[in-house]
Amino acid sequence: MIRPATANAVAADRPSHVRYRIIALIFLITSINYADRATFSIAGNAASGELGISPVQTGFILSAFAWAYVLGQIPGGALLDRFGTKRIYAGAIALWSIFTAMQGTVGLIAGLPVVATLFAMRFMVGFAESPSFPGNARLVAAWFPGAERGTASAIFNSAQYFSLVAFAPLMGWLVHSFGWRAVFWVMGALGLAATALFLRYIHSPDRHPSINAAELAHIEAGGGLIHMEDGAAQAARAPTFTWTNIRQLLANRMMLGIYLGQYCINVLTYFFVTWFPIYLVKERGLNIMEAGFAAAVPALCGFVGGLAGGYGSDLILRRTGSLDLARKTPLVAGMLLATLIIACVWAESEALVITFMALAFFGKGVASLGWAIMADVAPKQLAGLSGGVFNMFGNIAGIVTPIVVGFIVAATGSFDWALIFVGAHCLLTIFAFLVIVGPIRRLELA
Numbered sequence: 001m002i003r004p005a006t007a008n009a010v011a012a013d014r015p016s017h018v019r020y021r022i023i024a025l026i027f028l029i030t031s032i033n034y035a036d037r038a039t040f041s042i043a044g045n046a047a048s049g050e051l052g053i054s055p056v057q058t059g060f061i062l063s064a065f066a067w068a069y070v071l072g073q074i075p076g077g078a079l080l081d082r083f084g085t086k087r088i089y090a091g092a093i094a095l096w097s098i099f100t101a102m103q104g105t106v107g108l109i110a111g112l113p114v115v116a117t118l119f120a121m122r123f124m125v126g127f128a129e130s131p132s133f134p135g136n137a138r139l140v141a142a143w144f145p146g147a148e149r150g151t152a153s154a155i156f157n158s159a160q161y162f163s164l165v166a167f168a169p170l171m172g173w174l175v176h177s178f179g180w181r182a183v184f185w186v187m188g189a190l191g192l193a194a195t196a197l198f199l200r201y202i203h204s205p206d207r208h209p210s211i212n213a214a215e216l217a218h219i220e221a222g223g224g225l226i227h228m229e230d231g232a233a234q235a236a237r238a239p240t241f242t243w244t245n246i247r248q249l250l251a252n253r254m255m256l257g258i259y260l261g262q263y264c265i266n267v268l269t270y271f272f273v274t275w276f277p278i279y280l281v282k283e284r285g286l287n288i289m290e291a292g293f294a295a296a297v298p299a300l301c302g303f304v305g306g307l308a309g310g311y312g313s314d315l316i317l318r319r320t321g322s323l324d325l326a327r328k329t330p331l332v333a334g335m336l337l338a339t340l341i342i343a344c345v346w347a348e349s350e351a352l353v354i355t356f357m358a359l360a361f362f363g364k365g366v367a368s369l370g371w372a373i374m375a376d377v378a379p380k381q382l383a384g385l386s387g388g389v390f391n392m393f394g395n396i397a398g399i400v401t402p403i404v405v406g407f408i409v410a411a412t413g414s415f416d417w418a419l420i421f422v423g424a425h426c427l428l429t430i431f432a433f434l435v436i437v438g439p440i441r442r443l444e445l446a
Helices: 004-013 018-037 039-051 055-083 085-105 114-129 132-143 146-157 159-178 181-201 213-221 228-237 243-250 253-282 288-320 323-345 350-367 370-377 380-395 397-412 416-436
Strands: none
Touching: 018 039, 018 085, 018 114, 018 132, 018 146, 018 159, 018 181, 018 213, 039 055, 039 085, 039 114, 039 159, 039 181, 039 253, 055 085, 055 114, 055 132, 055 253, 055 380, 055 397, 085 114, 085 132, 085 181, 132 146, 132 228, 132 370, 132 380, 146 159, 146 288, 146 370, 159 181, 159 253, 159 288, 243 253, 243 380, 253 288, 253 323, 253 350, 253 370, 253 380, 253 397, 253 416, 288 323, 288 350, 323 350, 323 370, 323 416, 350 416, 370 380, 380 397, 397 416
């Protein structure tokens, strides 16, 4: 019989699992993050009809988010390094939620130009969201040992798909039942609630009230940067955003290959979160509610693929010890499968289109290991800045893709060449990681 004192001692020796609750909350917040990006793609068809917005104007409005998101990446990453994750990230959630809600007021105030106002509001959402993924990467680097980072990164990255599984049907129903403005107001309110949750539960590992010594030791032994936030005060005296630091990141071949690969992967992402629901309505004849539910099917497959890719990558790493093999094998296999998006050009039925899209986004989910790779390669003292530069390059796709697709649709009256444009980037992703990147390893600064 185990005495109570002995039982307590045994329990104390077992690692707690606070890091799992941390990643679950990051997943929830990132789901809301991506849903807020997709609000106009769901509400856009109804809003465009009411407000008189053309396809080219729609393309520019859809791209507004990414213009600011790209511009904000390096400053956002530097702010995270300098002032710590909690304050900067929490403020970002609150701001992007406010600007999301404000989009629902466009057209209600006489005299304000509709297209310019929508562009400005989405621009501000993008600027406010810019610290979010570098913040996620910092939290994963701090809270997870190396052998668990692929899975942890895949979990928060797969939120981009889950957000549409959970929120596309909701947003479609809101448009159908209450009008397009309700989408922005409801999503803004959910974001403000998420801000409160973040402030309540997110802390660095060495300061979290619920973690025990065994879990802290497990994280640190596996390479988790548990004292990362302690460096925030030191960074306040030595800003990480210097041209010397930027130059070291941009002069490295491995980093440039990773940046190019992330850009190419995000071409597929941004087609899905901007034009895909509109494609289903305009090209395939679905109504907005049907499109919301139809978009959830590929999104669900992307979510499953993301989890499978992260778990598989960590499994390969544990069994082989090869970081290169662990990260590149799922990425190449997933991107090959993602090229099936091109097959939608010849698909005649809506069911076949959804099937091809589902397979493509499953593959894209499997390949979405960019943030795990960043956690593996970023210089320890520049985790936020490195993530900001990475995300800046990746989200240039958010500027290019909506505008290019808008011009293609306007010029041809069809989405066929747009789908080929997206599929070609899947092959370019493979080239970037196999030919340019070389061995994956942590970058040491001079």
